[in-house]
Amino acid sequence: MASNDDGVKATINGEIHELPDGTTVAQLLEQLGAPRSGIAVARNARVVRRAEFETQRLADGDLVEIIKAVAGG
């Protein structure tokens, strides 16, 4: 498997972030300082289940949404 020393560029909540190659969703949350609870994550328009946070690795060009509940009607 080819490794990419340049890392990956992923769009997180509309902002482009450069991340180390092989970054997992769990590592991304840690790097952002985001909690593991009270949030949910989608990667390329698919929900990443909580149980997959440690195993799903981000790839170049990924679109990631990290969301929470807010006030609304």
Added chain:
Amino acid sequence: MDTLNIGTYAFQSRLIVGTGKYPSMDVMRAAHEASGAEMVTVAIRRINLDDPTGKTMLDYIDRTKLRLLPNTAGCYSAKDAILTAHLARELCETDLIKLEVIGDPDTLHPDSRETLAAAEALIADGFTVLPYIGDDPVVCKQLEELGCAAVMPLAAPIGSGLGVCNPYTIRIIKERAKIPVIVDAGVGTASDAAIAMELGVDALLMNTGIAAAKDSVLMASAMRNAVIAGRQAFLAGRMEKRLYANASSPMRDLISSTGA
């Protein structure tokens, strides 16, 4: 017991309330309590990457008493609404979704085509779908046929507090529906809530009517009572209206000062 059934869920309260626009979280929680509601709506938004650690709305809702009804508010396409619904299900651990796909930013009227498309996809994915929709009996029937658990026609624009502007179409929707009809949007004060319930609808969803009152907690109590009163009046069946008076006291054996 006059139970409201939405999909597989049963409720004793016919009032669903929002979490938006409250002056504080303390006021919101007291209003929720006073409303007697058993389900509250929340919206779904991106976390703030500059301050990702803050509390979220879920920290302020007593989930032992209140079921969550996440919404897809702010979505303008079926695609965005479907993704938002999936994220909401993961976050809130519920298959209930208030499907809201807006078609116009000024009126906040729903986009019927996108709402129908999103409803179909979400029902196929196992969601219990409660769509916010216009007061169109045909679209409401189509949503029912797709398998929605309820339809939620507006009584007036979202946040307008104009009251029930469309009592005849709401009645037609209710008469033809086999699923619960929940009036969503437009109720501004207690009399509006009673009027809506007297039309025979199954429940009301309101946010601004309570949150934007000067005393939200007192208004929440007023809305609770108005929903109960309107429901009871509907079940009781109102008297027929008549043009002329009809005395309530006997017209025989009247006293006369002249001895006549």
